[in-house]
Amino acid sequence: MISLTSPIETRAHAWPAGVKLLGLCLATMVLFSQNGIVFHACAFLCIAATYASAGLVFLRYGAARLWGLWPFVVMVLIWHAVTQDFVAGLVISIRLLSAVALANLVTLTTKLSAMIDVVRFLATPLRRIGLKTQQLELGIALVVRFTPVLAHKGSQLSDAWRARSPKRAKWNIVVPLAVLAIDDAEYLAEALKARGGVD
Template identity: 30%
Template sequence: MSGPIRPPWAGPLGLYHPGTTVVHRAPAGLKLAFLAAFAIAVVAVRGPASALGFLTVALLAQVVARIPWHRTTRGLVPALVTAALIGAYQWWARGWATAVEVSVDLVALVLLGAVVTATTRADTLLDVLARLARPLRHVGLSPETFALSVGLFLRTVPVLARMSLETRDAARARGLDREPRAVLVPAAVRMVAHARATGDALAARGLGEN
């Protein structure tokens, strides 16, 4: 086959989506500060009504940023599944109001995080993180290494997710999707190979010694 089995991963930690909207043009530091304040508000303010309000804010940011809806819906599937499971448990344990609050808060936070990462170039985001991490020098940690670690995390999660999905699709094409080993073993091999390649690339740049 000439291409991937499924479209490239475009989840909450996925690829940058170019654009000229006001969200794209906003400074990366401002967007990160707003995301942090949003997260604090989500945790501090209780109730299903506030949760729906937070979701509305995230949806408005999505609309203003003009990120394609098919990217958003496909990328939010893991968060939606997690929110549904948590919501079901909270409904059983604490009632519908708590279930709605917890599940909708989670989706709103993930969605706004997706908007921030989709409208901010990776190098710009890493520069901001490195500046914010400058106080770490006082405890012997390199801000650049911290920013690089965050960048690797942001890049590795979608890559591993894509590998898992492609391996599952390949097993399904062979009629082996119900056989766990046909999915887990190839996926694990690909993930280990990716980790080794990443480590070799870092070592080649002299970053493995820090």
């Protein structure tokens, strides 16, 4: 569900990455500490209003990033309906949507280099005791960068499957997607090796 930096400029683009990441951590803690349906509904509406404040295009893009969560939301709601605790299912679903929306808001408004700078700063104590943190910094950068890429490729595989078959793609695209991921990993490893690798 991680998104790349949005080209649409918002006020949040100018905020320090560390402040946004700290705010994300605190907001997520608050979300998980509350169980009231009214609180979570209000929180989700506030997050939606934050997206909307940057314009309709930004709001639509943020909503599209949440669409991939619908299978999890449906499963949670069905399970809690069966267990006769539908309100709890609604709370969990809204909490999930809110947390992912907040995380996407941070990645949409923060450059990857700024996030890496925050990780490098936080890892300063590790470097002082002799540990190398370049791998950690690179790993986080790769996760943020390639998660949406793999999600897009999975969507393309699903579209290709639907174009050739009346049945919906289920587990049939897992192997091709895994092959694409491995292929991308090999290209990335070769590129890193050509540039001297990671010390």
